[in-house]
Amino acid sequence: MAGRLIYVMGPSGAGKDSLLAFARTRLIGEPILFAHRYITRPSGNGEAHVALSVEEFAVRSVLGLFALEWSSHSLRYGIGIELDGWLARGCTVVVNGSRQHLPHTLARYPHTEVVHVDAAPHILEARLGARARESAEQVAARLARRAPFSLPDGVRCTTIDNSGTLEDAGQVLVKFLKAEAHAQ
Numbered sequence: 710m711a712g713r714l715i716y717v718m719g720p721s722g723a724g725k726d727s728l729l730a731f732a733r734t735r736l737i738g739e740p741i742l743f744a745h746r747y748i749t750r751p752s753g754n755g756e757a758h759v760a761l762s763v764e765e766f767a768v769r770s771v772l773g774l775f776a777l778e779w780s781s782h783s784l785r786y787g788i789g790i791e792l793d794g795w796l797a798r799g800c801t802v803v804v805n806g807s808r809q810h811l812p813h814t815l816a817r818y819p820h821t822e823v824v825h826v827d828a829a830p831h832i833l834e835a836r837l838g839a840r841a842r843e844s845a846e847q848v849a850a851r852l853a854r855r856a857p858f859s860l861p862d863g864v865r866c867t868t869i870d871n872s873g874t875l876e877d878a879g880q881v882l883v884k885f886l887k888a889e890a891h892a893q
Contacts, residue, residue: 712796714818715803719826722833724871725805731879741801741890747787779810801890808858823866832872
């Protein structure tokens, strides 16, 4: 029995981490797993991940310990190979991914379900500024780089607007994940 991969993506500041944390607490007991990301950045600021040094990440990469990995904004990101075992056992697995890495993910996992989280530009700007991870100039540059993305033909995408309350967008994500987990 093959599982189902749910690939959550969207621009920085769209609230992906907040939505995933919201869903995780409301889906306890459901057959849904949330994959940890390995990132070459200290943890904190509401982002749940395993912090690795650049050297630790490189060693894990060379050893083939990532099912998915990518670089973005001078950082390295990875999803562990446990993803393959979970999918092989029929689990629904949620991954916080990158829009730019989506084609690589689809090449490896062609039946991936895509969720695009977005928010109004002024909301993105306010959230990025509040995180205080970057200078005002870096936030402006990040927002200016925001490019539209396109999906390959046949790839289904569910869009969640997270411009309003976390509760509203979170309930949409929870409903979607429950439906996907029980559709198997």
